[in-house]
Amino acid sequence: MKKKPFILVTNDDGVQAKGIAMLTEIARELGDVLVVAPDAPRSGQSSAMTVNLPVMYHELERSDAFTQLACTGLPVDCVKLAFSQQIPHLNRRPDMVLSGINHGSNAAINVVYSGTMGAAIEGALYHVPSIGFSLCNHEPDADFSAVKAPFRAIVEQIWREGLPQGVCLNVNAPTGAIAGIRTVRQSRGCWRNEFMTSAMPHGNGVCFWLTGEFVNEEAAAQDTDEAALNQGFISVQPVHADMTHYPTLQNLVFKM
Amino acid sequence: MKKKPFILVTNDDGVQAKGIAMLTEIARELGDVLVVAPDAPRSGQSSAMTVNLPVMYHELERSDAFTQLACTGLPVDCVKLAFSQQIPHLNRRPDMVLSGINHGSNAAINVVYSGTMGAAIEGALYHVPSIGFSLCNHEPDADFSAVKAPFRAIVEQIWREGLPQGVCLNVNAPTGAIAGIRTVRQSRGCWRNEFMTSAMPHGNGVCFWLTGEFVNEEAAAQDTDEAALNQGFISVQPVHADMTHYPTLQNLVFKM
Numbered sequence: 001m002k003k004k005p006f007i008l009v010t011n012d013d014g015v016q017a018k019g020i021a022m023l024t025e026i027a028r029e030l031g032d033v034l035v036v037a038p039d040a041p042r043s044g045q046s047s048a049m050t051v052n053l054p055v056m057y058h059e060l061e062r063s064d065a066f067t068q069l070a071c072t073g074l075p076v077d078c079v080k081l082a083f084s085q086q087i088p089h090l091n092r093r094p095d096m097v098l099s100g101i102n103h104g105s106n107a108a109i110n111v112v113y114s115g116t117m118g119a120a121i122e123g124a125l126y127h128v129p130s131i132g133f134s135l136c137n138h139e140p141d142a143d144f145s146a147v148k149a150p151f152r153a154i155v156e157q158i159w160r161e162g163l164p165q166g167v168c169l170n171v172n173a174p175t176g177a178i179a180g181i182r183t184v185r186q187s188r189g190c191w192r193n194e195f196m197t198s199a200m201p202h203g204n205g206v207c208f209w210l211t212g213e214f215v216n217e218e219a220a221a222q223d224t225d226e227a228a229l230n231q232g233f234i235s236v237q238p239v240h241a242d243m244t245h246y247p248t249l250q251n252l253v254f255k256m
Numbered sequence: 257m258k259k260k261p262f263i264l265v266t267n268d269d270g271v272q273a274k275g276i277a278m279l280t281e282i283a284r285e286l287g288d289v290l291v292v293a294p295d296a297p298r299s300g301q302s303s304a305m306t307v308n309l310p311v312m313y314h315e316l317e318r319s320d321a322f323t324q325l326a327c328t329g330l331p332v333d334c335v336k337l338a339f340s341q342q343i344p345h346l347n348r349r350p351d352m353v354l355s356g357i358n359h360g361s362n363a364a365i366n367v368v369y370s371g372t373m374g375a376a377i378e379g380a381l382y383h384v385p386s387i388g389f390s391l392c393n394h395e396p397d398a399d400f401s402a403v404k405a406p407f408r409a410i411v412e413q414i415w416r417e418g419l420p421q422g423v424c425l426n427v428n429a430p431t432g433a434i435a436g437i438r439t440v441r442q443s444r445g446c447w448r449n450e451f452m453t454s455a456m457p458h459g460n461g462v463c464f465w466l467t468g469e470f471v472n473e474e475a476a477a478q479d480t481d482e483a484a485l486n487q488g489f490i491s492v493q494p495v496h497a498d499m500t501h502y503p504t505l506q507n508l509v510f511k512m
Contacts, residue, residue, distance in 0.1 A: 125365065188498070
């Protein structure tokens with residue numbers, strides 16, 4: 001194995017979540033660790049950044065091998081801050097970014113909405129191997145014990161073998177027994193019936209709470225993340241930030 | 257031309273921005289219009305959603321041909337709300353989504369961070385033709401007059417010809433004279449030196465303001481959005497929400 005990595009751990013459920021505690025445990029078995037994670041839950045924040053306010057942090061723990069910071073920002077802010085090398089006492093650049101373990105699935109279209117994956121994509125933009133991990137159980141007290149060994153094996157393999165520049169991984173684990181690990185593409189899908197309305201006081205009408213149902217638009221496909229998860233496999237999707245739809249490039253001509 | 261479309265207009269600079277006024281003007285020349293836009297600037301919000309608070313709106317204007325709502329949410333919330341068909345007096349489903357005109361470039365990696373493009377991608381997930389428009393000038397009083405004719409021509413062509421399901425467009429215009437329109441791929445790039453530190457009171461150290469410099473990692477390429485813009489062309493990038501990096505799919509095998 002190569003030198004011991006300096007691993008940045010972050011998430012979107014906040015620094016106190018159970019999932020990041022398990023990912024931090026995995027990371028500390030493999031290298032020195034810096035945790036920079038939101039000081040409270042920041043789910044569904046995608047690649048959003050804090051634009052009109054400053055970002056701050058406070059230190060929860062600091063030693064040579066382990067530093068833990070709680071940040072007022074979003075997941076992407078946490079990664080940017082860690083790579084900025086402007087934090088006093090911390091000018092080591094991370095060798096690897098691990099994000100999660102998210103409480104809930106980031107398969108299919110959720111990769112686009114996910115703050116966990118926003119952070120992993122950000123790590124890839126800094127040209128280090130980056131992985132977002134999720135367990136398909138959104139309960140705060142979800143049991144992460146079954147995924148520790150396979151997630152650790154994935155981290156070790158990626159640290160050993162690397163990833164192509166600009167590519168990160170979206171790793172999702174099913175609940176229950178794990179049948180194996182499959183490399184897969186993103187299933188086409190979307191959310192529908194997305195709001196619950198509830199009354200506001202003083203006759204002010206209704207407000208809208210986000211909810212909804214996920215629709216898998218490729219339920220018959222066998223090579224997708226959704227299919228792998230439904231069959232008890234951990235899904236590994238290679239992800240990149242190039243959103244160009246290449247087939248359309250050839251067919252689209254505008255005149256002026 | 258087909259029937260007159262019912263067009264949803266949104267943005268991330270807020271309902272009062274100059275850019276959305278121009279896009280609304282274009283839309284009203286072509287069809288009936290519903291504006292659902294953030295009640296204040298929401299730049300850099302990507303595909304983020306409002307998860308832990310309700311979303312509300314207030315009506316600024318309402319007639320059969322034109323309704324304008326200011327929403328407390330993020331750009332993606334605005335699109336979800338418009339398609340929810342839960343707004344009283346409004347159960348027409350939009351036929352098309354136009355987002356912008358953004359004050360500032362959404363070319364290259366900015367497509368990932370952009371709330372303007374988050375909204376356009378969301379429109380594609382509702383299976384209607386969707387376009388995000390930007391002008392490479394981030395000033396609040398930017399002059400949008402030169403882009404009106406070419407942007408309107410793009411909207412008309414897409415309404416006539418449609419887009420493949422799940423594909424939307426990221427349209428960026430240069431400042432100054434416009435040489436033409438080019439369909440292009442996303443340039444590889446990233447942001448660096450991203451924080452300005454500034455002191456906090458009471459000896460509390462520093463806080464971090466987002467800033468930074470864009471680095472085009474493919475400055476020599478001729479087929480990218482950045483190259484088109486640098487040569488005075490409007491860039492049109494076809495965008496989709498499948499973030500899978502297909503070349504890596506073949507090479508990545510995990511054992512358990």
